[in-house]
Amino acid sequence: MISSKNQSLSLIISISALLLLIQFLIRVDLFYISDPLIKWIQVVSLWNQNWTTESILFPAKDMDPLFLMSPLNENFVFLHKEQLIGQYPIGFTFLYSLLGLIQHQYLPYLNFIYLALLILLMTKNKFQIPVILFAILGTVIFPLLIDFSENGLFILLSAYGYYFLFKAFETERSKYWVFGNILFGLSLWLRLEGILLFIAVHLAIFSIEVVTNKKSVWKILHPIRYSIFSLLLFSFFLWNAYRYSDPLGTRHLTNFGRFEKTILDQFQIFLSIVFTFPKKEIWTLGFFLQSPIYLMAILHMKKMDFKNKPSLRFHLLSSIIFLFFVGTTSPNDGLTLNGRYLASMVFPLTYLLNEVFKDIQNQKLKYYSVMAWTALCSILILIVFYFSSKELKKLKTELTNFQSNLIVTTSEVLSGGFTLDLIEKQVICVRKDFLVHYFYYNLKQNNFPEFLLLNLKKETSMSEEEIDSYHALLNGSISNGYECKPASESAKIKSQKCIHKNF
Template structure:
């Protein structure tokens, strides 16, 4: 046991520190925005007895057209072939549903998923692809750290692709065709979790074609077409399932992200830099892959510009890194909010392996530069952690305030406060009124629904509202807010409003 700990001391450190981080930060309060929708999809699948992925919207009776569903204007949930569904793939919903069914509460699910990431790094080290120091750098000095603190599919998605990439490298070394088939199937399965795996697998194939371009026969020598077909079977099944269930081979995520996209060339350039490096848009920082982990760029620069002699493994790693980075940077549907480098999470696998090869070979000046950039990467991870802690703290404060205002319905007039309701969206009647909401229909349904005895209207204070009125597209305009208040005043008995940290709550009773 002691010998195993010595051999895998970094993994042991992660096993100890990751739970402490989750408990200390309070990741049970991270169910905001997309995480809350993933949780809602999970609970809905269970409630539907795994027969349908249609969302169980608690306020369905009050809002049958889903005009006041949370995350307004994001396109995160809408009707597809007559079903109101979320944009996240059903594979992750099935996995998280299984965890919920065996008794794992929402408090512990994010922490449990983090162990898939630790296992990924452990497997890479067991295959002698990365060392123990690189494990710590890979977890704490890259975007993996922040992505593991949230309820998401990234850990399991990273695990499958890590296994696949290690088999691919083994095939290149030993030329065992079975390794290639295992690599293909391991890299094909995670397409059920995220579409970017198709770009990653495409990067592997393109890299091999470029390297063997002068003699393609060497590339396909000894490969059984049936083995290839077996390897990509998960992708074929994925396409068939999507066409049957959603009417498009690439599935619900593609429909949601690309169905209505109209992006200019300039916007794509901005998005590319947001994902690759860094950007600052509408008052919000966007941290790309090589901003968060600038030290990983050093081996790439070294081998491309300063060392002409490279072995075939290094050539392959460089090609995969460059091709995957370009493909993702150009084709990504958006750049997210803060951690924009998440689309390039799979590029971290070859980057860490290249770092492991490069690090012992470098001169003193390169070592000094690498130390400086590693320190900077830890600083960025700390900054992201501070941002997340602030968001989690705010969400906890808001939810505690909302919880003190128990009623049949919570009504919000802006997406920011509505999003802070977190996991309460899974069980409570919550209406996020926005400019596209039919106020007459909502108020009439509130009046007619016999189970509604009271409601709470949550709004920003006048001071806070003025800050966001023209910056937040789906916030209810002042004229519409006034109209909503008048309608509620006309049909309900109103209590005195309360104000807390920029939030105004007003209770209404049925007469």
């Protein structure tokens, strides 16, 4: 018979190898769009500037001093205290910038380390192998580990932090409180959900020890339970207040500072994250819609005798309280992977699933239906990754044919398609027609003799604003002394060189 130790090692190696294989097939070393692209630009900018500033490199700064024509999504990067700041936390950026000696295209492949350590933790807790497969391959965790992001390290830190606090709850040993505090304290420098999960865990402990077991409130207020985390949290607040004038940092500035939401809006976001909610573009794939087996596990809990199983109550209460916190505070549901805000909930929920898994397996029709549905969702997500990467690589290859000292687009798809070349090339995006006057004013101030205007060839794929901006740029060229040559077309792109008449 194969020993449990060998089984664990085989599981870790096989799933980690699967992640590496999928990353290679998708070519995540070339797959930069939206969030991963901003994160990479932040990391490379910090490294290239020798950590003297966290301002993002933007070669077209003289052409766009107010940063109104960002080549990137304008919600991801913003001008703050005369610096261009990305919305992703300095903890993540700084850590990866320390690895600058490694060629940047290899860094996304390091995610297998986080995955291996997470599976190791699950095997340490004696989770059944099918349960681990559901937890890793059948939830939002696996796709979050594919591209370059802080998610892998955050999930790992929060899972180990949760584990140590759970052990502290069971044993009251000081070292577990210390380890749990440190790991949760480090995780909040990556994502704010670390704060929510830490509070959820302690509210669960309060409910069990004080409300149910009638213990003294003063006992659970022992400083070892909170002090280290509080110190790290205070340092986090202090840093962000000093650097960004907001104690919650760049994510709070970009996500909460720019949008107003009603209670109904927040409820729709909550539904989208947890289950689904129809949008104009597509229905969303929420956490429990992608992984309904966890909802089945929660429903099975009503049969449990929690009086004699405080550990299960700990996991259930922590999960429910965290779910409530996320539902009431999430700034949005994201464009993809809507359940990502609940990624750190997978580990506590897996304790519950492991407890009732045999009962779920006995309901064969439900079990196999859920297994097939979860597999289908996971496969579809990977297919989307693959074809998105394929299209992005085609666009990137096509864009390499266009060379100019200044490249102007009206579409973030095109400007963002230059990916990490944006650190070296002067690329701007005139996404609104009212920016045309601002563009030509700065063009004149910087004495540019010419610029290259790029546009998507098919107007049907362009928004109305992009079409208006494109025509406004052409019309404005005449009055500002530029002559735009007839358009040339490639596979997807229409290009026009605009030259000043005096050059």
